[in-house]
Amino acid sequence: MDEDDTEIGRLLAGTGVSPGAAYGPAYPVVGNIPEPDGDSRHDGDAGAERDRAERALEQVAADLEARGVQAGGEAQEVLGAQAMMARDPGLADEVAALIDQGVTAPRAVFDAFKKYRDLLAAAGGYLGERVSDLDDIRDRTIAVLTGLPMPGVPTTAAEPYVLVARDLAPADTALLTRDVVAAFVTEQGGPTSHTAILARSLGVPAVVGCAGATAIPPGTPVLVDGASGDVRLSPSDQEIAGARDADQARRAVLSATTGPGATADGHAVPLLANIGGPRDLDAALAAGAEGVGLYRTEFLFLDRETAPSAEEQEQAYRAVFEAFPGGRVVVRTLDAGADKPLAFLPPPEEEPNPALGERGVRLFRRYPDIMAAQLGALARAVAGTSAKAEVMAPMVATVDEAAWFAEACRTAGLSSAGIMIEVPSAALRAADLIGAVDFFSIGTNDLTQYALAADRQVSAVSELQDPWQPAVLDLIALAASAATAAGKGCGVCGEAAADPVLACVLVGLGVTSLSMASPALPWVRAALGRHTLDQCRTAAAAARSATSAGAAKAAAWAELPGLGALAL
Known part of the structure; x- marks a missing residue:
């Protein structure tokens, strides 16, 4: 992004899916685990390489499952489905067959997932949307096999940050809390996306469908309005103060309204x-x-x-x-x-x-x-x-x-x-x-x-x-x-x-x-x-x-x- 793009008050617009206002530094989630070398071959011990791949897949499945249990709610359902994908016997057989041909475990995982990925993408619709889930499992497995850092976002932070991404994998966000994340901003998604549901369950502001969000430089101060869908970069002190005052006033109104649900005339x-x-x-x-x-x-x-x-x-x-x-x-x-x-x-x-x-x-x-x-x-x-x-x-x-x-x-x-x-x-x-x-x-x-x-x-x-x-x-x-x-x-x-x-x-x-x-x-x-x-x-x-x-x-x-x- 050019310097001119980060001028004070620059405004991006999306769909607000979780109300409230939040301010914090941008933490963009970008990039994937690099594709393993297609020409690499293992040392000839196919059995050991198969075992290594099997252990990595099970480690990823168990981690996804554990994250789901710890998070509960919607996240447990989504992460449980991903764990089952990682344990799919057909996928394991495909990885093993490639290793038997001399392919290294990381490359075998990549190629096996690509086969399934292409099948789902070709199916389109509901099945096509499972492609991103497969990509997340693939990247996590390759990270285990290669010793690369696991994809994800910080679960601790010096101050709450605004998490920005093209889309967010359920495994990345399942264990986040309001102490860590101030708001979510994604380029994709709608009112019923996983990001929207998670944001509402956490009670943090969220904006989805925000074009250009992933181009926000890391650390850029961001003001997010989860009701209007406005995402303001490098806001002025006056804009920050106004948003905070409005949010405090709103919270005061909320805390003053107690008791059973009813309309103003008692219905x-x-x-x-x-x-x-x-x-x-x-x-x-x-x-x-x-x-x-x-x-x-x-x-x-x-x-x-x-x-x-x-x-x-x-x-x-x-x-x-x-x-x-x-x-x-x-x-x-x-x-x-x-x-x-x-x-x-x-x-x-x-x-x-x-x-x-x-x-x-x-x-x-x-x-x-x-x-x-x-x-x-x-x-x-x-x-x-x-x-x-x-x-x-x-x-x-x-x-x-x-x-x-x-x-x-x-x-x-x-x-x-x-x-x-x-x-x-x-x-x-x-x-x-x-x-x-x-x-x-x-x-x-x-x-x-x-x-x-x-x-x-x-x-x-x-x-x-x-x-x-x-x-x-x-x-x-x-x-x-x-x-x-x-x-x-x-x-x-x-x-x-x-x-x-x-x-x-x-x-x-x-x-x-x-x-x-x-x-x-x-x-x-x-x-x-x-x-x-x-x-x-x-x-x-x-x-x-x-x-x-x-x-x-x-x-x-x-x-x-x-x-x-x-x-x-």
């Missing part, structure tokens, strides 16, 4: 937390969660050769039920398949697009013993507690699936059975489905990607991966109105619920509860508390009348004057 909107297991409970309770709106139970099942025992499941579930005496705990049953394969089940038949294959409730119907064991463990875990257990199935598309799951819950002794609205067919026929179950919970991440035919892992279509799309708002309204007409609840547990502005719109659409990452709870509580139910309904109608996501958000903003106090 109750329970605010719940999304969790991945007992380790997430402290943060949820500290943020004032009124219960759990999404307990992702798949973390108990991933990255293991055998299914968790009934006792292990029961213990994990009971810890969550006991944390919210008298409160709601909405449990999502095993959501596996697609990017979350289970090692203890046979692989599915060839699925050109796994996101459209056997996942969620479809997998349950194929393996009813797995479902019966989980539902039984849930029923035993809630017995003796005062929590209100509500159990829901993911990826339900038809009335038949909904009725089948509800009957399975009743058979297990669970009194409240619901389904997730993630498939457009379920939203369109919500009036039929609500008759078979006790509640709905809308997963806006999947609903958006299926409604817009835009894989949420593909940055090239990130503009479509936006729950503000009017078509998505229409589908949410259909589900919410069907539940209301039946006298039943309809919550939202997707990332949309964490957006303070969109939260008001969702309530205006008829949504009865909101569940989100714990750091977002104060923001949403404050936004709702500054608007009446009628204002939320007016904002929702204005958003639905728009013809684009940006216009929908702008229209809603115009009807929500109380947002000014939050400086969003």
Whole structure:
């Protein structure tokens, strides 16, 4: 970058995905592990070289797995999937075959990964997005074999830095904390990217889709606005002071808003937390969660050769039920398949697009013993507690699936059975489905990607991966109105619920509860508390009348004057 490019106040623009303002030195993540020499040959001891490669792959897999366990939440799911890639038997066989031909272990790893990489890239779509995961595993393995520093970012720092990258590997960011990172800025990604989800879970500002970000020189002072998407280089003292004053004022407003979620005129909107297991409970309770709106139970099942025992499941579930005496705990049953394969089940038949294959409730119907064991463990875990257990199935598309799951819950002794609205067919026929179950919970991440035919892992279509799309708002309204007409609840547990502005719109659409990452709870509580139910309904109608996501958000903003106090 030329000196002229770093003049005081130079502004880059992206998409704000986690609100707040932060200031710190830029730490760009650039470059990869260099490609190993293609002409190098090992010393002739193929067995020793194979062992070396095998140990390196296992070391990387174990490290990814350990990072996931330590991080918990979404990171554990993502890193577990990467660990399974590193342990893929087909990949190990390919590496071994190349070594037997005289190729060194580092080059064999590089070439074997290239073969798989090319296959995924050619497939495109969801599978194509797994290329970056393979690259990360490859580079880590080659680093182990060659003694090069492991790719990654500092997990300690003299002062919090602004992490800048083209994109961020989950393994690099899983163990970061607010003490280390002030903000994230990436050139790629959208509102539901791994970076966005991680930033919201940490409660740090983040901007994605910021063109030119990786050209920021290391150490450049950067001011990041995670709401507007502005990234200002070498800001003036006045700009820094203004941003900090605004952030302090905003934090004061947040801390002053306490108690159960409600609109300004007293319409109750329970605010719940999304969790991945007992380790997430402290943060949820500290943020004032009124219960759990999404307990992702798949973390108990991933990255293991055998299914968790009934006792292990029961213990994990009971810890969550006991944390919210008298409160709601909405449990999502095993959501596996697609990017979350289970090692203890046979692989599915060839699925050109796994996101459209056997996942969620479809997998349950194929393996009813797995479902019966989980539902039984849930029923035993809630017995003796005062929590209100509500159990829901993911990826339900038809009335038949909904009725089948509800009957399975009743058979297990669970009194409240619901389904997730993630498939457009379920939203369109919500009036039929609500008759078979006790509640709905809308997963806006999947609903958006299926409604817009835009894989949420593909940055090239990130503009479509936006729950503000009017078509998505229409589908949410259909589900919410069907539940209301039946006298039943309809919550939202997707990332949309964490957006303070969109939260008001969702309530205006008829949504009865909101569940989100714990750091977002104060923001949403404050936004709702500054608007009446009628204002939320007016904002929702204005958003639905728009013809684009940006216009929908702008229209809603115009009807929500109380947002000014939050400086969003």
